[in-house]
Amino acid sequence: MVQILLVDDESYVTESLAATIPWETLGIEKVHQAASALAAIDVLEAYDIDILVTDIRMPGMTGLELIVEVNERWPHIRSLLLTGYADFEYAKKALQLKAFDYILKPVDDEEFFKCVSAAMDSLKEEWEAFDKVHQLQYSRRNDYGVLRTHLMHDLLLGRDLTVQKIKDKMSEYEIKLRTEHPASMLLIQLGKQFSDMDYHSVSLIEYAIGNIAEEVFAPDFHVWHCKAPHDCLIVLIEGNWHLFPERTVDEQNHFLRAAIETFRKNVSNYLKGEIYVTLTNWFHFPDELPKLYQTAIRSLYWNQQEETNPLLFIEEQTEQSHNSVKSLEGLYTHPTLTHLLESRQWEEAEAKVSRVFGKMEEAGYTREHLYELFISVTSAFMYTAHKQGRFITQMDQVGFDPLHAQKLVHSFPHLKEWIFSMMNKLKAEWSASEQSAKSYVVKQVQELIAQDKGQELSVKTIADQVYLHPVYLSKIYKAETGEGLGDYIIRMRMERALYLLKYSNKKIYEITTELGYQNPQYFSKMFKKHYGMTPHEFRDQ
Structure with missing residues (x-):
């Protein structure tokens, strides 16, 4: 909602403008008036004003001084000056301000009308620019992590990329590892202490584990970590030979294994849980990465199942079950199942899973392969559901109960039936959750206002706490609730004022200060506007 404030000590001027200008045609929904600069500041603090029209010569604070204050506190406001003097000095000062x-x-x-219309056009251009900047900033914060993960997955799954292409992408994503240098790989599986956590908590744990890895292995090693395709964490490590050129391979192994022990202990101490680590020997990066990853995944799976060895060293690579492992490669080729579900390509997603089941029937499968398929597909299901603000257990409790899940991974037909059933449920739930992200922002805002009871709050301070631009936040809130955020803040303040007047012995000027108003008269005016009586009249009744 666009709001304008008219300021002039000659009230007939503002009243005439408010009555004669076709504000709705301009796109302005609310017109405020003030008879002085100080009264204007109270209005500015109470409402989300977009355009200010002020006389220059007024008693006390002048219009020029008011604009100075507005520029400092509300720089987004478009200011228009009214004056009866065609004086170049005034025009010059206005331009300077x-x-x-x-x-x-x-x-x-x-x-x-023309001047205000031009100001409206300027505001719209700024809002569009704000939207674009916000989208770019949000994207940039997430892009590097997402892009690094996608590149890692491409390498792990053997996507055909030239060495130069890999170098270019690693440089672009600020990955410190170098191609054609020896590297080692750690696969990390969370222990049972983390098994009861929800998706968000596990994500935070995984994020913390990545940070711990970066801290522990530096400066001896360069580190690249992310979530692997097979529901575990992967850490690629490369020796920092530039800083330590004199080290032998044996010395490097000694430092690496000591660092891994420190890494595991830090995770246990800080995150209160164990992790299972599978460590490969040094290999030629990136050529040998896909093959070694498959070997490490098999070793990690059985090591974690048996819970006998929290740190497993792979000294030899084997081709055992290599052909049957390949039967699931179609699940990870592009486009991935996650991408198809996220983009609502339901038929393509079903066809992709059908092809995987067909390959498994042709090549043969073991319980490990069923378990791998279950984990990979449920990860895609969970990601899709959580992104829409839904817990997957709200759609299906059976498949995500550990006892029932064990039955699924023992039965090829049961797993197949359950996966296609879940796809149908996701498809049915998708449309209902499209607005959940914006609804969550609105909920955050309302909780912040409720917690602070309206004190010292403004659209800007709230926007800072939810990491959005004030203009963008106001647009979201208005679109979701039908009420302006500034209006909501005022309403909550008035409800708080009503409570304090009724249930406390505080003086009215004390309540005025507590609610963040500087002027008791303005507070009384706002209270009367909401409840039809002044604070004194309410307390005396």
Whole structure:
């Protein structure tokens, strides 16, 4: 909602403008008036004003001084100056203060309309720019992590990339590892202490484990970590030979294994849980990565199942079950199942899973392969559901109960039936959750206002706490609730005022200060506007 504030000590000027200008045609939904600069500041603090029209010569604070205050506290506001003096010095000062325009009295309605319309166009351009900047900033924060993960998955799953292409992408994503240098790989599986955590908590744990790895292995090693395709964490490690050129391979192994022990202990101490680590020998990066990854995955799976060895060293690579492992490669080729579900390509997603089941029937499968398929597909299901603000257990409790899940991974037909059933449920639930992200922001805002009871709050301070631009937040809130955020803050303040007047012995000026108002008269005016009586009248009744 666009709001305008008209300020002039000659009230007939603002009243005439408020009554004669076709504000709705301009796209302005609310017109405020003030008879002084100080009263204008109270209005500015109470409402989300977008355009200010002020006289220059007023008792006390002048219009020019008001614009100085507005520029410091509300720089997004477009300021228009009214004056009866065609004085170049005024025009010069207005330009210095970056006033949007300068209008001479007596005001011509047509000229005034043009000036305000131009200010509206300027605001719309700024809002569009804010939207673009916000989207870019949000994307950039997430892009590097996502891009690094995608590149890692491409390498792990053997996607055909040239060495130069890999080098270029690693440089672009600021990955410190170098191609054609010896590297080692750690696969990390969370222990049972983390098994009861929800998706968000596990994500935080995984994020913390990655940070611990970076801290522990530096500066001896360069580290690249992310979530692997097979529901575990992967850490690629490369010796920092530039800093330690004199080290032999044996010495490097000694430092690496000591660092891994420290890494495991730190995870246990800080995160209160165990991890299972599978460590490969040094290999040629990136050529040998896909093959070694498959070997490490098999070793990690059985090591974690048996819970006998929290740190497993792979000294030899084997081709055991190599052909049957390949039967699941179609699940990870592009486009991935996660991408198909996220983009609502339901038929393609079903066809992809059908092809995987067909390959498994042709090549043969073991319980490990069923378990791998279950984990991979359920990860895609969970990601899709959580992104829409839904817990997957709300759609299906059976498949995500550990006891029932064990039955699924023992039976090829049961697993197949359950996966296609879940796809149908996801498809049915998708449309209902499309607005959940914006609803979550609104819920955050309302909780912040409730916690602080409206004190010292403004659209800007709330926007800072939810990491959004004030203009963008106001648009979201208005679209979701139908009420302006500034109006909501005022309403909550008035409800708080009603409570304090009724159930406390605080004086009215104390309540005024507690609610963040500087002027008791303005507070009384706002209270009367909401409840039809002044605070004194309410307390005396």
